[in-house]
Amino acid sequence: CESAFKQLSQAWTMKSIEGCRDNLQRSQLLTELEEFLEPMSQHALTDIDACGLLSKWRQQLVEESLEDMTVSEEVLTNRLLFLSKVSSVRAMAAHSDGLLPACFDFRLASAKACIRANSIRRALDRLSPLHKLAKTLDESAEYLIMPQCCRLAWCNTFAGCWSVAYDLDGLNNRCVVELSTDSRQGQIENGLAQGLSALSQCIDFYSQLREAISSHPILSIVQFSHSIEFGRLLARFAQLLSTNRLSADGSAKVDSLLPTLEARSKRVDGFFELHLCPEADNRIDRMNSLAFVFLRRAACLAHGVYDEIRLIKTNPTSITSRTGEARLEVELRMSRVLFSTPAEALIELADFSDVQISAMDSETVGLEGHSSTPPAQFALAHAFIYSVLTSMYLGADAGRLRFARSLQLTGRLGSYMDVEPDVRDACISQHSIDSRHLTQTFRSLVQKIPSWMFLQWLDNLMSALFQDSPVNVLLVESPLLQLCRTYPHTVFYFFRVAVTAALHAAEKRCGPGPRGLSAVERLITHLEANKSSTPSPRTLICKLAQELSQLRVLDRFLSELEKFSEPDLIFRDWAMSEGKNALRTSEPFSDAREQLIQALNRLTENHFTSLIPGSFMHTDANAEDAFTSESTLRERKVKKLSECLRVEFGPAGDKLRTLTPTELSDCLRRVDVAFTSSLTSDNSSFVDLSVRLQSRPSLADYSPWLASFNETQDLNNVSLELPGQFLTYLRRPNHENVVYIHRVHPSVKVSHP
Structure with missing residues (x-):
C-alpha cells in the first residue's frame, strides 16, 4: 500500500492535467484498499468490519449509478478483487452467501462501464460468466428480491451491449467495437437475436406486476428497464429488415421469433398494433409495431421513474415507509436493473417515431388525392412530441436539440384549439390520437419546461409567430411570454428583427403605413387591414411589445x-x-x-x-x-x-x-x-x-x-x-x-x- 502511494505521488508530479482523472481514480482505489487493510492491521477482520466495508462499497456503487456518473472500470474491477480477498477471510466464511449478490452487482456495473466506454468485447467477457449466477440468485429463496430481477438485469445489460455495438457499427467505429472484422455483421446480428430471445422470456413478469405497480416503487422501474431495452432491440431489427441487411439466418430467426413475440407482447398493458405499411403480413410493419409498443411503454413510465429516483435521493425515509425495506436494498434493486436512463428512453422513442414519420411522408409525396393524415402518423407524432418535451423537462440536452422538429410537426399536423390545455391530453398511453391531441399535448407540456431551454430556438419561435398560422401562434405563445419575463434583453433583439422584417414585407405589398406611428403600431395596422390575417398574431405581438416596452435604452442602442x-x-x-x-x-x-x-x-x-x-x-x-x-x-x-x-x-x-x-x-x-x-x-x-x-x-x-x-x-x-x-x-x-x-x-x- 505504501509503495502504491509512493508511485501515485510521483505520477501526480509527472503527468499533465489530462491525467488528473486517472490519478483520481487510482486515489480512490488506494483509499478503498486502505479501508480494507486498516481493520486487518489492528485486529483480525470481524463480521462487522467485513459487512460494513461491503455495505460501504455497495452504497458507493448505487450513488454512482443513480447519479448517472461514469464509474471507472478499473475501480469496479479492483473492488471485485477486494471481494475475492474478503471471501477468503475465515470471519466471512459464515457470510459467504452474502457476497454473491455483491459480486453480481459489481461485475454487472463493470460490464456497464465497459459498454459506456464502447468496449464491447470486454463487456461481453464480463457478462458471459454472470448469466449462470443471475439464474442462481433468482432461483434461491434467500435472494428472491422479485421475479427474475437478477436475470432481467443481466438481460437488459446484454441487450444494451449489442444495441451499442449495432450503433457503433453503423458509424463505422470498427476499432472501438473490438469485434472480428470478417464476421462483425454476423456477430452483431447473432447478439441482437440472443438479446431478443432472452428479453422475450422476461415478459412473463408484466402480468405478475401489473396489479401492484402503484404500491411498490420498484415495479415500475422493472417494467421500464425491460420495455426500453426490448423496444430498442426490436427497432434495430426493424432497421436491418428495412435496409435489406439481414442475413438469411437472421431472417429465419425473425420469422421464428415474431409469432412468439407478438403473443407475449399482448401481456403488456396498452398493447395495440401500429400499421405503418399497407400489407398486413409485412414483417417490417409487425416489427416496427412491436418496437413502438415497448418504446412507448417505457416513455409512459419514464417520468415516474425519474421522480422515484429523485425521491430516493431527497427523501430516503419515504421508501421505508412505503415498502418496509432499507434504503440501500431498494436502491440496489433499482441500479441493478436500470441500463438506460429515463431521458435516454424518451429520446429513443422520439428518434424512432421521427424516422417512421419521415418514411411515411416520403411515401405520400406525389400521391394524387392524398389529403388525409393516416392514424399511425398522428400516434407517431404524438409520441415524438411527448418524448421530446418530457425529456426537456427532465433536463436532457438531446431533447432540447429536437425541439424545433416538435414545433414543426405540431404546427403541420395539429389543429387550432383556443381552450386551455388539459393535462389528460398529454397522456402518452392514449390509443385514439387526433390533431387536437397534438396541439394540446404541446401546449400542456411546454408550460413545464424551464424557459432557458428555448433560448436556442428564438429564431424558430419568432418565425412561427409571423407565419400567419393560428396554430403556430398558439404554440409559441407560452414559450415567448416565458422568455420575455426571464430574458427580456435577449428576446428584444429577435423581436425587433422579426417585426422589422415583417413590416418591410407588409409595406412592400401594401405601401407605407401612416406616419407618426412606431414600427410595431404600423405593423399592427397592416395586419388589421389584411382581412386574411387572423387576430392571434396581432394579439401576441401586442403582448410581447407590452412586456418589452421598458427597454427603450436597448432599442436606441x-x-x-x-x-x-x-x-x-x-x-x-x-x-x-x-x-x-x-x-x-x-x-x-x-x-x-x-x-x-x-x-x-x-x-x-x-x-x-x-x-x-x-x-x-x-x-x-x-x-x-x-x-x-x-x-x-x-x-x-x-x-x-x-x-x-x-x-x-x-x-x-x-x-x-x-x-x-x-x-x-x-x-x-x-x-x-x-x-x-x-x-x-x-x-x-x-x-x-x-x-x-x-x-x-x-x-x-x-x-x-x-x-x-x-x-x-x-x-x-x-x-x-x-x-x-x-x-x-x-x-x-x-x-x-x-x-x-x-x-x-x-x-x-x-x-x-
Missing part, C-alpha cells in the same frame, strides 16, 4: 449600432439584389416597379438603416430630429449619397419605372464615382471630410449617442445587458453573472469600409 454600416454599401447591396431582380422580372410601369420605387424612398428616408432610432416601439421626435441633422460624418455621407441618387433616378426615383438591368448597372457606376468625388472635394462642412481618408474615424463621427453613452440617463432605471450573451449557453444561465454595458469607451475606433 441597437438603432445606434446600425449607423456603423456605410450607406453606400447598404445601397449597393439593395440595388444588386432587390433592385436588379425587380427590373429583370417586371415590365416598365408595372406594380412591381412602383413597389421598387417605394422601397428606394423608404431606404433613403430611414437614412440607409432598417428603422429610424426611437421609432421601433415608441415615437421619439427628438431622436428623429437628431438623426436628420448633419453633425456626424455618416449623416454627411447620407446626404451626399441621397443627392447622387436624385440625380440618377429622379427626385422620387421615377426613372426606375423604365430602367433596364443594364442601365441600372451604368447608374450604379456613376453613383459610385460621384459619391467618392464628393467626399474628397467637399470642404464646406465645419469638419473637413478629407480627413476621413487620412485618419481612422472615431466613434463620435458615427454615433454621438454611443460616444456619450455613460452620460445617458435611463428614466426607467433598466440596466443594459450585453445583447446575445445567453444564446451560447448549454446549461441554465446564471443571472448573477450577467454582463452589463455601462459605457462605450471613447477610444473605440471605426474601421475603414
Whole structure:
C-alpha cells in the first residue's frame, strides 16, 4: 500500500492535467484498499468490519449509478478483487452467501462501464460468466428480491451491449467495437437475436406486476428497464429488415421469433398494433409495431421513474415507509436493473417515431388525392412530441436539440384549439390520437419546461409567430411570454428583427403605413387591414411589445449600432439584389416597379438603416430630429449619397419605372464615382471630410449617442445587458453573472469600409 502511494505521488508530479482523472481514480482505489487493510492491521477482520466495508462499497456503487456518473472500470474491477480477498477471510466464511449478490452487482456495473466506454468485447467477457449466477440468485429463496430481477438485469445489460455495438457499427467505429472484422455483421446480428430471445422470456413478469405497480416503487422501474431495452432491440431489427441487411439466418430467426413475440407482447398493458405499411403480413410493419409498443411503454413510465429516483435521493425515509425495506436494498434493486436512463428512453422513442414519420411522408409525396393524415402518423407524432418535451423537462440536452422538429410537426399536423390545455391530453398511453391531441399535448407540456431551454430556438419561435398560422401562434405563445419575463434583453433583439422584417414585407405589398406611428403600431395596422390575417398574431405581438416596452435604452442602442454600416454599401447591396431582380422580372410601369420605387424612398428616408432610432416601439421626435441633422460624418455621407441618387433616378426615383438591368448597372457606376468625388472635394462642412481618408474615424463621427453613452440617463432605471450573451449557453444561465454595458469607451475606433 505504501509503495502504491509512493508511485501515485510521483505520477501526480509527472503527468499533465489530462491525467488528473486517472490519478483520481487510482486515489480512490488506494483509499478503498486502505479501508480494507486498516481493520486487518489492528485486529483480525470481524463480521462487522467485513459487512460494513461491503455495505460501504455497495452504497458507493448505487450513488454512482443513480447519479448517472461514469464509474471507472478499473475501480469496479479492483473492488471485485477486494471481494475475492474478503471471501477468503475465515470471519466471512459464515457470510459467504452474502457476497454473491455483491459480486453480481459489481461485475454487472463493470460490464456497464465497459459498454459506456464502447468496449464491447470486454463487456461481453464480463457478462458471459454472470448469466449462470443471475439464474442462481433468482432461483434461491434467500435472494428472491422479485421475479427474475437478477436475470432481467443481466438481460437488459446484454441487450444494451449489442444495441451499442449495432450503433457503433453503423458509424463505422470498427476499432472501438473490438469485434472480428470478417464476421462483425454476423456477430452483431447473432447478439441482437440472443438479446431478443432472452428479453422475450422476461415478459412473463408484466402480468405478475401489473396489479401492484402503484404500491411498490420498484415495479415500475422493472417494467421500464425491460420495455426500453426490448423496444430498442426490436427497432434495430426493424432497421436491418428495412435496409435489406439481414442475413438469411437472421431472417429465419425473425420469422421464428415474431409469432412468439407478438403473443407475449399482448401481456403488456396498452398493447395495440401500429400499421405503418399497407400489407398486413409485412414483417417490417409487425416489427416496427412491436418496437413502438415497448418504446412507448417505457416513455409512459419514464417520468415516474425519474421522480422515484429523485425521491430516493431527497427523501430516503419515504421508501421505508412505503415498502418496509432499507434504503440501500431498494436502491440496489433499482441500479441493478436500470441500463438506460429515463431521458435516454424518451429520446429513443422520439428518434424512432421521427424516422417512421419521415418514411411515411416520403411515401405520400406525389400521391394524387392524398389529403388525409393516416392514424399511425398522428400516434407517431404524438409520441415524438411527448418524448421530446418530457425529456426537456427532465433536463436532457438531446431533447432540447429536437425541439424545433416538435414545433414543426405540431404546427403541420395539429389543429387550432383556443381552450386551455388539459393535462389528460398529454397522456402518452392514449390509443385514439387526433390533431387536437397534438396541439394540446404541446401546449400542456411546454408550460413545464424551464424557459432557458428555448433560448436556442428564438429564431424558430419568432418565425412561427409571423407565419400567419393560428396554430403556430398558439404554440409559441407560452414559450415567448416565458422568455420575455426571464430574458427580456435577449428576446428584444429577435423581436425587433422579426417585426422589422415583417413590416418591410407588409409595406412592400401594401405601401407605407401612416406616419407618426412606431414600427410595431404600423405593423399592427397592416395586419388589421389584411382581412386574411387572423387576430392571434396581432394579439401576441401586442403582448410581447407590452412586456418589452421598458427597454427603450436597448432599442436606441441597437438603432445606434446600425449607423456603423456605410450607406453606400447598404445601397449597393439593395440595388444588386432587390433592385436588379425587380427590373429583370417586371415590365416598365408595372406594380412591381412602383413597389421598387417605394422601397428606394423608404431606404433613403430611414437614412440607409432598417428603422429610424426611437421609432421601433415608441415615437421619439427628438431622436428623429437628431438623426436628420448633419453633425456626424455618416449623416454627411447620407446626404451626399441621397443627392447622387436624385440625380440618377429622379427626385422620387421615377426613372426606375423604365430602367433596364443594364442601365441600372451604368447608374450604379456613376453613383459610385460621384459619391467618392464628393467626399474628397467637399470642404464646406465645419469638419473637413478629407480627413476621413487620412485618419481612422472615431466613434463620435458615427454615433454621438454611443460616444456619450455613460452620460445617458435611463428614466426607467433598466440596466443594459450585453445583447446575445445567453444564446451560447448549454446549461441554465446564471443571472448573477450577467454582463452589463455601462459605457462605450471613447477610444473605440471605426474601421475603414
